[in-house]
Amino acid sequence: MVNQKSRLNRVVLYIVVIVLAAIFAFPALWTFGNSLNDVYATVSLLPSSVHLSNYKLAVTLIPFMDYLWSSIIISGLTVVLTTVSSAVVAYGFARFRAPGKSFFFILIISTMMVPPLVTQIPTYIFFNKIGLTNTYLPWFFWGIGGNAFFIFLYRQFFLTLPKELDESARIDGCSSLGILWRILMPISIPIVVTVAVMSFQSSWGDYLTPYMFLDSTKWNLATALLGSSYTLPNNPTIILKPVIDAAAVLLTIPTIFAFFFGQKYLVEGIVTTGLKG
Amino acid sequence: MQKMSPSKKREALSFYLLISPWLLVFFALGLLPLLWGLYLACTNYTGFNFNQLHWVGLSNFSTVFHDDDAISSLFRTIILSIVIVPLSTAIGFLLAVLLNNKIKGLPFFRTVFYLPSVFPVIAAGLMWQVMYGRQDGVINIILGYLGIHPINWMGYNLAQTSLVLMMLWGSGGALMIYLAGLKNVPQSLYESAAIDGAGSFQKFWKITIPLTTPVIFYNVIMGIIGSLQMFAQPMLLTPGASWNTVPLQPIYLYVVNAWIQIFTNNRYSYGLALLWVLFIVVFILSLIVFFTSRYWVYYESGEE
Incomplete structure (x- = not known):
């Protein structure tokens, strides 16, 4: 029964x-x-x-390859720089004592509350004024600065690793950055991959900053696909919906690949860090 | 002040060197723009008049509170958040609870529920345009088979509902974290509750939910911050969406309004005042959730 x-x-x-x-x-x-x-x-x-x-039309009716290239540069810069830089900053927070440390940690966490546009629009105004728009420099700087959430994730993970690892490496003459690079990062692969995948997905889908900081010919794919003109070349009033669908699929595929690439680590990375908030 | 020993000094120096990439960029591209934006919000800046800036005090801010577009879009956005955040939290959590039943094909289902949340917003919006089209939208085609007349999903009456449905598609975003949280609940708690005669509903309500509240708390905060900044979603729910689209009034949201004021109407200083007001609203709402959290978020003793 x-x-x-x-x-x-x-x-x-x-x-x-x-x-x-x-x-x-x-x-x-x-x-x-x-x-x-x-x-x-x-x-x-x-x-x-x-x-x-439809896929052929999707990549030929608009300068698709140019947009794709821009997406690759923006995401490439963001993923590589953010993944490394956030780890360096988090390592400082996880392993070193200094006056002001808890203040700066709270400061980092509270930056997550600031709506990005509040800082991005004045940044755009400034870059525009000194003639630095239409370059990829902003993404370079943002990448170097790391990301508050990722710094938090790394820190939580590093805190779970025994300090003896660092100490024995230091006795062997390893520098601080050497310890991070050779000892901590290799055993933190789940979190490194989690951060890389997450920063790829958000930068790949970003459309606000490329709209502001780049001319329309340099837009990334996501920005260009909001209101792209997939119409009949000789009759712009006829919108080719299946072609738009094909373009949406093409824009989505890399994020799906990134997920499958990182899936194994994504779960593990979240399990070990995501819970101790 | 206590004098620091040389080794402590070296350690502090290492700390500041290591966090310097973040610290420098935070000052240059975070704090400075933030304050400069506040300054510009107190001027007559229109995008062209750097040489004739004058200080107008808080008048842009008082305009915000007398501007019907701003205030009504603010309340509209907050109400939509109040609908979307709890619903998507509940759906995400229930999906995790369902999948936590030792289900076969867990990786497959997990992927299906999670993926929409990482799709680029623009792509997701284009997909929902396909769903919501009036003549050729999928939902209306299916309704047609059932003999129901086409519904104007992106029209005045249903635009908000359609927006909420589209946002809820991303409810699986926290699925992994919830699943991990559920796995973390010690099995022994369920066993001793069963001995005490607790039913499965009681176990869920008294054990599962309290122990996962820290994770729920984080997602509620992030959900509020995110949903108050909805921008592309309402644009994409407007037929013929483009960068110049003005969404219908029911989905004319706060950030959309700020964006239009700045980039369409060249009201830079006013737009910055709008964004600063949003910042303050986000801050206050987060504080409210944060301070109420001690009443509903369960922390293991000894942990902060």
Whole structure:
């Protein structure tokens, strides 16, 4: 009797989970399906036939490759610099005593509350005034500065590592940065990958800073796809929806890859650090 | 002041050297722009008149509070946040609870629920345009099969609902953290509760939820901060969305208004005042959640 009841419970559980999964997957799956549809076909739930031509149009009707290149530069700069720099700063917080340390830690945490535009717009005004817009310099500086949340994640993780590791390396003549690089970073791979994946996903999808700091010819893909003109070349009033869908799929694919690349570590990295807030 | 020993001095110096990348960038591209923005908000800056700036005091700020666009968009945004943040927290948490039942195919389901939250906002918005289209939107096509007339999802009456649904699609963002939190609840607690005769609902309410409140707390704070700054989502829920789009009134949100004031109307100083007001609102709301947290967030004794 009890067994029967619990079996029924499991069946209901699976039905609920599967239905929810179908709902969550639906918008992306349907967009993908529609992107394979004939460009002139009337919309239907399943594509009448499979065409890759929409993808070809998506990359040729607008300067897609230029936008993609800009996305790669912005994300590349951000991921590499933020991942390294946040670790260096967090190492300072996790391992060194100094007057003012807790003040600066609270300061870092409270910067997470500042809406980014409050600082970015004056920064933009300043960069514009000294003629430094339309370069990738802002992302270089932001990358060097690290990211408050990532500094926090690294710090939490470093705090769980035994101090004896550092001390024995120091006796062997290792410098502080050497200890970070050779001892702590290699055993912190889950958190390094978590930070790299998260900073990739947010920089890849960013559209506000590229809009402000770059001319439209240098926009990254996300910025360019808000209001890109996928229309018939000889009739701009006809919007090619399946082509827009293809472009949305192309913009999404790298974030999915990043997730699968980091999935194993993402879970581990969050389990060990995300809970001690 | 106590004199520091040389080794302590060296340690302090190392600390400041290590945090210097953050510290320098924080001063140059964080604190300075923040304060300079506050200064510009007290001038007549329009984007071109650097040579004729004058100090106008707090008049831009008092305009904010007399500007119907600003105040009504502020309340609209706060109300939408009050709807979105608890709902998405609850959905994310319930998804985690469902998946925590030793379910087969956990990695698959986890991926399906989590991925939408990391999709680029612009791509997610384009996908929901496909969902919400009036003549050729998927939802209306399905409703058509059921004999229901097309619904104007992006119209005046439903735009807010559509925005909320679209935001809730990202509810899985905290799924991993919740799953980890649920795994962290000691099994022994459930066992002793079972001995005391607690049912599964009681166990959920008295053990599972209290022990995961620290994680919920973090996500509520971040959810509030994020949802008060919604920008691209309302733009994308406007047919023919582009950078010059003005969303319909029900989804004309606070940051959208600030953005339009600055980049469309060249009211730089006024726009900066708007953003500073947002900053203060975010700060106050976070403080409220923070100070109430002692009543509902459970911390293990001995831990801060």
